[in-house]
């Protein structure tokens with residue numbers, strides 16, 4: 001296990017050294033374009049009812065959406081969001097979260113997409129254990145995984161994330177995203193919803209790995225970005241072979257590529273495949289008890305995007321033409337294909353144009 005991570009360390013250090021500044025600028029541009037895209041449809045939401053907001057400092061009502069806690073054994077529990085785009089109708093329950101009840105406390109992985117969803121998850125935790133919340137680990141700072149953080153912090157958890165998230169947290173992109181979410185997702189995300197800064201940063205000391213301990217349980221946090229985001233981290237439990245993979249792994253839907261560095265995302269997935277986890281908890285979609293093929297599906301999708309769009313970019317073929325004749329048959333039956341595949345392909349086309357220069 002440690003040897004694997006040591007090899008991983010070397011590989012990731014090499015990748016970090018090869019990171020070019022033009023590529024980083026492109027990433028920022030794409031991040032901005034993605035964050036601005038959903039702004040316009042939000043205006044069509046009906047006006048919120050008078051007096052529907054909470055007063056500041058009051059714990060939110062719990063979300064009423066169906067949330068089934070799956071007991072995976074060994075004190076590990078998982079909730080699975082819908083395979084859908086976030087909306088007020090689904091209360092933004094579109095991502096997964098998990099918690100581990102260890103001897104002496106609870107560790108939560110990801111915080112769901114609104115304070116009411118987190119409140120609901122907290123109620124579920126309290127049905128199972130009175131033990132204190134010790135940590136809320138954030139796999140990455142995308143809206144659907146972080147807007148519940150304030151609930152877990154108020155309940156006593158220390159928020160943990162990778163230091164690469166710092167740039168996003170203080171950015172205009174984060175502010176614009178939150179402003180858009182407050183409209184699109186009202187009343188689940190409202191003026192009391194905040195982007196919470198971590199209490200504990202992985203990577204602040206230059207180390208890309210950190211172990212959190214609760215009683216006899218160990219949680220190995222490992223930075224695997226930049227890939228889906230710059231700050232992606234995974235949580236591995238060596239004693240059980242359980243891997244919380246965040247949005248490095250999507251199941252039962254088309255991945256959201258956004259401003260991802262898909263080349264490094266593929267490399268990170270290869271490291272996860274080599275780790276041979278027994279069970280994988282993805283950021284979206286069901287738990288995988290057969291991780292290799294499930295990890296490979298996300299990998300193959302990214303690879304297909306890069307090959308098809310890379311060839312078009314190298315041949316100076318216009319995007320629309322390339323998109324039209326690309327064979328999408330392997331992926332088009334997956335949920336959200338129509339909603340996100342074209343945007344994923346376009347972002348990859350721009351990325352490949354830039355990589356070809």
Ligand SMILES: [Zn+2]
Pocket residue numbers: 095142144145247283284
């Ligand atoms: Zn996500």
